Amino acid sequence: MRQSYQLPLLGLLLFSLVPSQLCKTCAISEENYFRLAPLLRAMDKSKYTRGTDAANVLLSQRLVGIADPVIKQHLLQQVKYNMQRNVSNLTSGQLALIVMALGACHTQDEKVIYDYHLIGQLENKFRAEIENMGAHDGNPLTNYYQLSLNLLALCLFNGSYSIPEVTELFSPENKNYYLSGQFSVDTGAMAVLALTCVKRRLMNGQIKADEKAVERISNHTESLVKKILSEKKENGLIGNVFSTGDAMQALFVSSDYYQESQWNCQQTLDTVLEEISQGAFSIPIAAAQILPAVMGKTYLDVNSCVSSAGNFNISNPVPITVSPPDSPSNISVNYSVRINETYFTNVTVPKGSVFLDVMEKAQKENKTIFGFTMEESEWGPYITSVQGLRANSNDRTYWQLLSGGKPLSQGAGNYIVHEGENLQVRWSKY
Numbered sequence: 001m002r003q004s005y006q007l008p009l010l011g012l013l014l015f016s017l018v019p020s021q022l023c024k025t026c027a028i029s030e031e032n033y034f035r036l037a038p039l040l041r042a043m044d045k046s047k048y049t050r051g052t053d054a055a056n057v058l059l060s061q062r063l064v065g066i067a068d069p070v071i072k073q074h075l076l077q078q079v080k081y082n083m084q085r086n087v088s089n090l091t092s093g094q095l096a097l098i099v100m101a102l103g104a105c106h107t108q109d110e111k112v113i114y115d116y117h118l119i120g121q122l123e124n125k126f127r128a129e130i131e132n133m134g135a136h137d138g139n140p141l142t143n144y145y146q147l148s149l150n151l152l153a154l155c156l157f158n159g160s161y162s163i164p165e166v167t168e169l170f171s172p173e174n175k176n177y178y179l180s181g182q183f184s185v186d187t188g189a190m191a192v193l194a195l196t197c198v199k200r201r202l203m204n205g206q207i208k209a210d211e212k213a214v215e216r217i218s219n220h221t222e223s224l225v226k227k228i229l230s231e232k233k234e235n236g237l238i239g240n241v242f243s244t245g246d247a248m249q250a251l252f253v254s255s256d257y258y259q260e261s262q263w264n265c266q267q268t269l270d271t272v273l274e275e276i277s278q279g280a281f282s283i284p285i286a287a288a289q290i291l292p293a294v295m296g297k298t299y300l301d302v303n304s305c306v307s308s309a310g311n312f313n314i315s316n317p318v319p320i321t322v323s324p325p326d327s328p329s330n331i332s333v334n335y336s337v338r339i340n341e342t343y344f345t346n347v348t349v350p351k352g353s354v355f356l357d358v359m360e361k362a363q364k365e366n367k368t369i370f371g372f373t374m375e376e377s378e379w380g381p382y383i384t385s386v387q388g389l390r391a392n393s394n395d396r397t398y399w400q401l402l403s404g405g406k407p408l409s410q411g412a413g414n415y416i417v418h419e420g421e422n423l424q425v426r427w428s429k430y
C-alpha cells in the first residue's frame with residue numbers, strides 16, 4: 001500500500017530532476033552541403049508526380065530552409081488540387097503530412113489549413129482509425145506509422161485528442177509496431193516524435209492531464225527508443241537505409257532516454273552521406289525523409305524554422321544525364337507466386353528491368369496465374385492483388401516481395417532484378 005502511494009511522487013521527483021526537452025543532434029557541416037545535391041535532384045522530381053509525396057517534400061524543404069519558389073508553387077498547387085478533389089480520398093497519414101507541410105514555418109499557406117477545415121477532418125480520420133481497431137481485432141484502417149503522423153499533426157497544430165486514449169493506443173506492447181514479426185523502426189520512430197510532442201505540451205501546461213499521463217508517455221518513449229537502438233547496424237544505419245532518417249529524428253528528440261555511448265550519431269550520418277552518394281535516395285519521398293535528419297532537423301521543428309536558404313547554395317541542381325547502354329541485352333529470371341501452392345515461371349526481360357517488369361511479362365504469358373493489380377503509392381506501385389486475391393488491412397494480409405527467399409527492402413517499381421535471380425510474390429500476414 002505504502003509503496004503504491006509513494007510511486008507517483010517518486011516519479012514526479014525523478015521527472016523534475018531529468019533535464020527535459022533535451023535535443024542532441026549531429027548535422028552535416030556547411031562545406032559538405034554539396035553532398036546533398038542528389039537529394040535535391042530527387043525531390044525536384046516530385047514536380048512531375050501527382051501524389052501526396054509532394055507534401056512530404058514541401059515539409060522537408062521548409063524544415064531545412066530551402067526557399068525555391070517554383071517548386072513551392074508547384075507543390076502547393078498539387079496539395080490544393082488534392083484537397084479540392086476530395087479530402088476523404090486521402091488516408092489519415094497523407095492528410096497529416098499535408099497539414100504539416102502547409103503549416104510548417106507559419107507562412108501564408110497556413111491559411112489553407114483553416115479554409116478547408118483540415119484539423120477537424122484530421123480528427124475525424126484519427127477517430128475512424130481507432131474505430132476500425134475496435135471492429136477489427138486491433139487493426140487500424142491504415143497502420144501505426146500513419147496513426148503516429150496523425151497524432152503528431154494534431155499535436156503540432158492544436159487539434160484535439162484524448163490523452164488516456166493516446167497513452168493506451170501507443171503502448172509499446174501494441175502489435176502494430178511490428179510488421180511480419182519485425183519491429184518497424186519507421187513506425188516506432190514516428191511514434192516517438194508524436195509522443196514527444198504530446199509530452200512537451202503536457203509539460204508546458206498547454207494541455208491538461210494527471211501527472212501519471214506524463215510518466216506513462218515517458219515510459220512508452222523510453223521503451224520505443226530502446227527498441228529503435230537495438231535495430232542499429234554495425235555501419236550505423238538504424239533498421240535499414242530508408243528508416244534511418246526517421247530513426248535519427250526520433251533519437252534527436254529523445255536524448256534524455258539513452259546514454260551518449262549508445263549511439264554514435266556521426267557514424268550514422270557518415271554512412272547516410274555515403275548512401276546518398278550511391279544513389280540510395282533517388283525517389284522524392286526517400287530523399288524527403290532523409291533530408292531533415294541530415295540537417296539536424298526534426299518534424300517537431302515545424303513551429304520554429306530558421307532560414308538557412310542563404311547558405312544552401314545548391315538549390316538549382318542540374319541532373320546528371322546518364323547515357324543508355326549501347327546494346328540493351330536481356331536477362332532471364334525465375335518468378336513465382338506463392339499462396340498455398342507455388343506457381344513458377346521463367347521470364348526474359350531487358351537488363352536493368354525492375355520487379356514490376358517481371359510481373360508484367362509473366363502476366364502477359366498467363367493472366368490466370370500471374371494476373372495482378374496495383375495502386376500508386378508515395379513509394380511507387382504497391383501490389384494489391386495477385387490471382388484476384390486482395391491484400392486487406394483488416395486481417396493484416398499483403399503480398400510480400402522476395403528475392404532468394406529474403407524480403408526486399410524496395411518496392412516492385414524500384415527493385416532492379418539480376419540474371420538468374422529467384423523472385424517471388426508471397427501471400428503473407430504482417
Ligand code: CBY
Pocket residue numbers: 093094097141142143144145146179180184186187239240241242243286289378379381382383384392393397398399400401402407408409410411412414430
Ligand atoms: N506510410 C505508410 O503508410 C507506410 C508505413 C511503412 C512503415 C513504411 C514502409 C515506412 C515509411 N517511411 O513510409 C510501411 N512500409 C508499412 C506500414 C507497410 C505495410 C502497409 C500496411 C497498411 N495497411 O498500410 C505492409 C503491407 C506490411 C508493407 N509496408 C508492405 C511493404 C511491401 C510492399 C509489397 C507490395 N505488395 O507491393 C515491401 C516492398 C516489403 C516486401 N518485401 O514485401 C515494403 N512494404 C517496403 C520495402 C517498404 C519500404 C519502402 C522502401 C523503398 N525504397 O521503396 C519502407 C520505407 C515502407 C514504405 N515499406 Co512497407 C520501409 C523500409 O524499408 N524502411 C505513410 C504514407 C502517407 O506515405
